[in-house]
Amino acid sequence: MGKAEQTMSFCLLGGKLMLRYGGETYRVEDTMYRMAKAAGMHNVNSFVTLTGIFLAFRTEDGQDYMQMIRVRERFQDLSKVTSVNQVSREFTHGNLSIEEATNQLTDIEKAPMNYPLWLIYLASGVGGATFSFLIGNSFPDILPAFIGGLITTVSLVLYQKFLKVKFFSEFLAAVSGVLAAVLLETSGLVQNMDQVVIGTLIPLVPGVPLTNSVRDLMSGDLVAGVARGAEAAVTSLSIAAGTVVSLSILYL
Amino acid sequence: MWLELLFCFMATVAFGVIFNIPFRLVWWGGLIGIMTWFIYSLLPDLGLSQVNAAAVAAFTVAFSSHWLAKFKKVPVTTFMIPGIIPLVPGGRAYSSMLAFVEENYVNGLGLGVETLLQAGAIAGGVGFALSIFSIGKGVGQRYETHR
Numbered sequence: 001m002g003k004a005e006q007t008m009s010f011c012l013l014g015g016k017l018m019l020r021y022g023g024e025t026y027r028v029e030d031t032m033y034r035m036a037k038a039a040g041m042h043n044v045n046s047f048v049t050l051t052g053i054f055l056a057f058r059t060e061d062g063q064d065y066m067q068m069i070r071v072r073e074r075f076q077d078l079s080k081v082t083s084v085n086q087v088s089r090e091f092t093h094g095n096l097s098i099e100e101a102t103n104q105l106t107d108i109e110k111a112p113m114n115y116p117l118w119l120i121y122l123a124s125g126v127g128g129a130t131f132s133f134l135i136g137n138s139f140p141d142i143l144p145a146f147i148g149g150l151i152t153t154v155s156l157v158l159y160q161k162f163l164k165v166k167f168f169s170e171f172l173a174a175v176s177g178v179l180a181a182v183l184l185e186t187s188g189l190v191q192n193m194d195q196v197v198i199g200t201l202i203p204l205v206p207g208v209p210l211t212n213s214v215r216d217l218m219s220g221d222l223v224a225g226v227a228r229g230a231e232a233a234v235t236s237l238s239i240a241a242g243t244v245v246s247l248s249i250l251y252l
Numbered sequence: 253m254w255l256e257l258l259f260c261f262m263a264t265v266a267f268g269v270i271f272n273i274p275f276r277l278v279w280w281g282g283l284i285g286i287m288t289w290f291i292y293s294l295l296p297d298l299g300l301s302q303v304n305a306a307a308v309a310a311f312t313v314a315f316s317s318h319w320l321a322k323f324k325k326v327p328v329t330t331f332m333i334p335g336i337i338p339l340v341p342g343g344r345a346y347s348s349m350l351a352f353v354e355e356n357y358v359n360g361l362g363l364g365v366e367t368l369l370q371a372g373a374i375a376g377g378v379g380f381a382l383s384i385f386s387i388g389k390g391v392g393q394r395y396e397t398h399r
């Protein structure tokens with residue numbers, strides 16, 4: 001494999017990992033640009049949308065290369081974005097050769113999640129409980145909100161595993177979590193229903209697409225910004241629809 | 253107040269774990285969460301509206317995240333995403349949805365507009381901090397004056 005092909009696959013791997021695990025669009029473009037420049041390429045152009053990456057450059061002996069890849073899956077794992085950022089920083093400063101950097105990126109791609117799944121379940125329970133306290137200031141509702149947040153994330157992971165449809169799993173997770181809250185309400189454990197439902201739903205809030213949408217729009221990547229905003233809106237709508245389905249059981 | 257700040261720290265750290273932020277950086281996110289909640293709950297007592305308070309708090313989050321990201325050499329979103337979670341207008345969004353379910357459309361629209369205003373205030377705060385940190389390298393000028 002020649003130097004140009006090696007650089008191309010290295011840059012595309014780095015960009016793909018960043019985009020897949022929740023980096024902003026302009027950061028992906030900037031990272032690929034810097035890495036290709038540091039590898040000695042000229043005339044580097046990159047164009048990144050939410051679902052695909054284009055990269056073109058010219059080698060030192062005047063040959064043009066252009067490639068495009070599709071990024072179908074997107075996950076929520078900011079630690080991998082941080083690691084790729086670190087690798088690209090060391091590569092552009094000349095501390096790593098291109099082979100070492102490619103090996104590190106492959107390791108990052110194969111690595112499991114940063115935290116074990118049970119810790120994420122626990123964290124969504126704690127997040128739901130604390131957020132519901134911040135909204136309503138009532139102590140007896142902390143425990144139901146903890147249970148609700150826990151059930152929401154556990155069911156989200158379960159549905160994703162079997163259904164593999166993002167928006168539908170979010171809808172079903174909201175249904176299950178709010179259903180648990182409704183059951184707790186009917187058994188008399190809940191004092192303040194609003195607070196418990198909000199604590200149940202807060203782990204599903206699309207924080208990564210929302211923040212990235214604002215940042216992309218402000219830095220001029222209009223296509224990606226609008227696309228991410230639409231993703232966040234569809235997620236919010238499916239959560240709201242799931243909540244309504246479960247709550248209507250309470251008001252029957 | 254102290255109890256709320258402690259709970260906000262726990263909430264922000266928990267969201268750091270949910271978004272899979274590296275372990276050594278989660279605690280900084282918690283500190284930013286404390287600062288957010290302090291401003292967000294202090295300003296309404298001084299007579300500002302909730303929307304104004306959200307805008308100022310979001311600006312503080314974004315500004316300190318940018319500063320900390322420069323210092324720690326990591327992407328800005330690592331600190332910013334868990335930091336703005338306490339500002340999410342969950343209560344209003346929920347009441348608005350509940351009003352629509354109960355066919356109380358006027359009330360639902362009012363609460364929905366309040367939710368959207370607060371979301372817009374958060375976006376404005378984040379955008380303002382981003383503009384400050386990209387002075388001199390910004391995009392999309394109106395007139396081509398440098399020629």
